[in-house]
Amino acid sequence: MSDSDTALVARVIANDDRGAFELLVRRHQSAVRNFLRRLARNDSERANDLAQETFIKMYQGLHTYRGSARFTTWLFRIAYHTFLNDQRGRHANEEFDDDAHGSVTDTTAHTANALDVDRALERLPVRQRAVFDLHYKKGMTHSEIAEALELPLGTIKSDLVRGHEKLKEWLTGGTHEQIA
Amino acid sequence: MNKSPDSVEAALRAPEPTLADDEFSENVLARLPPQRRRTAARRWTVAGSAALGSALTLTFAPPLETIVGSISPWSIPPVVLTTAAVLAIVALPTLLVFYTERAER
Secondary structure, three states: OOOOOOHHHHHHHOOOOOHHHHHHHHHHHHHHHOOOOOOOOHHHHHHHHHHHHHHHHHHHHHHHHHOOOHHHHHHHHHHHHHHHHHHHHHHHOOOOOOOHHHOOOOOOOOOOOHHHHHHHHOOOOOHHHHHHHHHHOOOOOHHHHHHHHOHHHHHHHHHHHHHHHHHHHHOOOOOOOOOO | OOOOHHHHHHHHOOOOOOOOOOOOOHHHHHHHOOOHHHHHHHHHHHHHHHHHHHHHHHHHHHHHHHHHHOOOOOOOOHHHHHHHHHHHHHHHHHHHHHHHHHOOO
């Protein structure tokens, strides 16, 4: 039986157990890298750099983890803030480049597939991308997402509703409006 | 020819790919600061040594007090000297550990 995240965290805090830390990284690296890829609009290299930074911050801040929230909630909070800090350093206002990413509705194959939806998700603002990823890909509840992103519960719910409306509009043949 | 809302929902819920580690974990570990020494083990060693030292001091204190009392040029009661010795045995290693750990942070 594998150790729980909390048990591994305790080992790292008590004895600076690098083996336990490595287990935590191996266990969560894929989810964190996928999450950051989503936020970074599929820029794998940037996502990997930010994921490394996330785990370094996790190590440095492990003594502040109280265990009241799920470990992954705490971890994704670090990842999200790491991305936002990086984003501030790049552009004050990131604009979506339609030419670089292509049109969502001009694909020739119209069967619903994850690729089309992934491309549509890239058009959402960063916060909604985070909310969608945590909800649909990580299976987190609204409350857990609110805790992870440090946002009000109402904001999470409205982000999901509005994001859904946009996605359905783009993917089911509605108007192709530009995201503000 | 467009997608139905249900198919959008299904696609959203499609599991994401599992990314191979590909040395990612090794790269993270390589960026960590040098490993701390085993703090807990060191604390227990110091505490045990201090306890043993105190026990030895208390065991051999009465004959030592007699000797110290006979050769001491001051009129300090031998029991004060013994108490000071016990406190030093406990305090010195504790201070040593405290300052060492603070320097390592």
